[in-house]
Amino acid sequence: MLRSIAEVAVNVPLLRLFHYRVPSELAERLELGHRVLVPFGRQTTTGICVGFPEQSQVTVLKPIREILHPDCRFDAHLLQLTRWIAEYYRASWGEVLEAALPPSIRAGKEERAIRVVSAARPSDELLSEGMRLATRAPVQSRLLTFLARNRGPIQQAELLKHAVATPEALHKLVEKGWAIVEEVRGLSPSAADRNASEFEALSGAGKVDLHEGQRTALATIRSAIFAQEFKAILVHGVTGSGKTEVYLRALRDVLAAGKRGLVLVPEISLTPQTVLRFRNGLEGAPVAVLHSMLTGTERAREWRQIQEGRAGVVIGVRSSIFAPIPDLGLIVVDEEHDSSYKQESSPRYNARDVAVMRASMLKIPVILGSATPSLESLHNAQTGKYGLAHMPLRATSHGLPTVVTVPLDGKFYRPDGSGLITDQLDMFVRSRLKRKEQVLLFLNRRGFATYLHCTRCGLVLKCAECDITLTFHKSQDALRCHYCGHSRAVPPDCPDCSMPGIRRTGVGTEKLTAELERRYPEARIARLDRDTASSNNAMRTTIGAFSRGEVDILVGTQMVAKGHDFPQVTLVGIVSADTGLNFPDFRAAERTFQVITQVSGRAGRGAKSGHVIIQTFFSEHFAVRCAATGDFDEFARRELEFRKALGYPPFGRLVKILLQGPVEESVAQEAKDTAEILREKCEGCRLLGPAPSPITKIQGKFRHQILLKSASARALHRTIDHLGNRRPQKRSAVERIIDVDPQSML
Secondary structure (H helix, E strand, C coil): CCCCEEEEEECCCCCCCEEEECCHHHHCCCCCCEEEEEEECCEEEEEEEEECCCCCCCCCCCECCEEEEEEEECCHHHHHHHHHHHHHCCCCHHHHHHHCCCHHHHCCCCCCCEEEEEECCCHHHHHHHHHHCCCCCHHHHHHHHHHHHCCCCEEHHHHHHHHCCCHHHHHHHHHCCCEEEEEECCCCCHHHHHHHHHHHHHCCCCCCCCCHHHHHHHHHHHHHHHHCCCEEEEEEECCCCCHHHHHHHHHHHHHHCCCEEEEECCCHHHHHHHHHHHHHHCCCCCEEEECCCCCHHHHHHHHHHHHCCCCCEEEECHHHHHCCCCCEEEEEEECCCCHHHECCCCCCCEHHHHHHHHHHHHCCEEEEEECCCCHHHHHHHHCCCCEEEEECCCCCCCCCCEEEEEECCHHHHCCCCCCCCCHHHHHHHHHHHHCCCEEEEECCCCCCECEEECCCCCCECECCCCCCECEEECCCCEEECCCCCCEEECCCECCCCCCECCEEECCCHHHHHHHHHHHCCCCCEEEECCCCCCCHHHHHHHHHHHHCCCCCEEEECHHHCCCCCCCCEEEEEECCCCCCCCCCCCCHHHHHHHHHHHHHCCCCCCCCCCEEEEEECCCCCHHHHHHHHCCHHHHHHHHHHHHHHHCCCCCCEEEEEEEEECCHHHHHHHHHHHHHHHHHHCCCCEEEEEEEEEEEEECCEEEEEEEEEECCHHHHHHHHHCCCCCCCCHHHCCEEEEEECCCCCC
């Protein structure tokens, strides 16, 4: 039956669908889920076909112009999932669908077929033939040796580069039956191998005996897998308890049943190690990788490989929740507590919660794993909404590291940086260097100095576009804003009072690294933060070098705080545990506890026991004290009491409404008008504000916000519905952002 009308979710920020006429030349080819090009107003835009109504109230329908990427189509499940996301997070369905596509497909770039090379015979035969040809045909010998030592197909260009060979030499091997060359659109499995190749020293292949906690957790997961039912299971295991091994065995069960798996990780920096561990543990099952540091072409090819069912397991960051995986049988959300799973631009979804909903729709299990579960997930487990598997012991015989808390004083902020390392931490670092063991130092601040100020008039140098102090980066000899990227030269004198010299205050990873180089001149030191890891290659190189023992001390921000497994690290130093403790955010204590616990867990994961030094100005704060003693239960008890008294999650739900624009008076007025509308219709919820946001200006836009609180998500959505399609006045250029279940109050 040919359809004449198509319902399209257009990629515009409007909460409605649009009808279009299906031209006769497209009628036989257009299907649900196809991406189409359509006229919209005076422009042309994209959208997704989501239905075929029999009639329309619009008398004259504009025609669909074209079907884009006809073999790239959303199935019925992903249409259902993205519609739920749009409705729950108050976003346009078209925008959600567009966000689910790889960037290169969104940009309309065509894929080119690539040539991949596979070995045609077993590795031992290739090595033997390579040795025989070493003198007579050295180029062919190098090609055979490289093919034998690298698992899976490899791109032809990459093979020729590594083997220093010509296409002619490869062609001779193909003619002799030693190699096979094919043209494919899907990304070669060697892409995952390249991402993980820096970590071969950590492969650790071999049979692992499960301890009691792992066996109990796996039994809980297997019961849900075999029952083919939805169940959310919180795996609460201390750092180093072997959660990944539990994931692997559950995924092997799913693969054996003919299904596929999805593994979400919060940070790109975790992907290479995770890929290697899963590749080694899944007994040859093809692993696909999705994250933003792949090239656009690579991401599109991986996406198609997944869609065509050529990947057994998909590993990726937040956006991988949209991966078009056929026969999905299990979802794993590692480090489920991590705020990186929350998208901070439209559509503002939380990938962890979307994973639970996706599993519910498919009637499959979802594993939420963490050493420091979010209080929302913990509460769901305590009330029986989620299953709970507790793993309180490490897989190693020596258990959790020994933790020492060191109180800080005013010496910490000496201008020359000499106070950053206390005597206790210095003693431990020197002993580890002497014993040829590795040290990880954590400081969640980039740059050399966190702000510059005048000692005469008190002026603090701020970004012209944001209400944020500029950070001094010594390597660039420049001041930079970490919110909008604005950069400027360091002024020789105070811009206000002309006093010569501006004092540099505060500390970041760059300054810490400089102090370490002064103290330990013989040590090999590396730094890992957003400044040094601007590309996937740079990140892999640094983490890989540390994994292989080529670096003695690694300095890092939150990129090194979770998920990594460095067996030679016996000392972790938290240089300042208080960087986020006093943020104006009700989750500040929880995040402080989580980051201290997570980074502490990097110590003593190998054959030797570990130590952790926590330097802090607030050693008696319960978040710091509980993290130091490893008492999650006591921390959760105290924090949940506070949340319950004030109606914060998990006992209440939140919606943040942000108004922002270039004119402060217009923003304030629009915030006031919006609050009045909501206050009149507010039933079953409480309205706080409007008030200026804690960060009052970002990228030239002033910001005011309103907070809605309720024990019922339904009551919140009913209240927001009263805003209807009302938009801020165009003349004021005020933008309104609705953030459901916000992770940040800033």
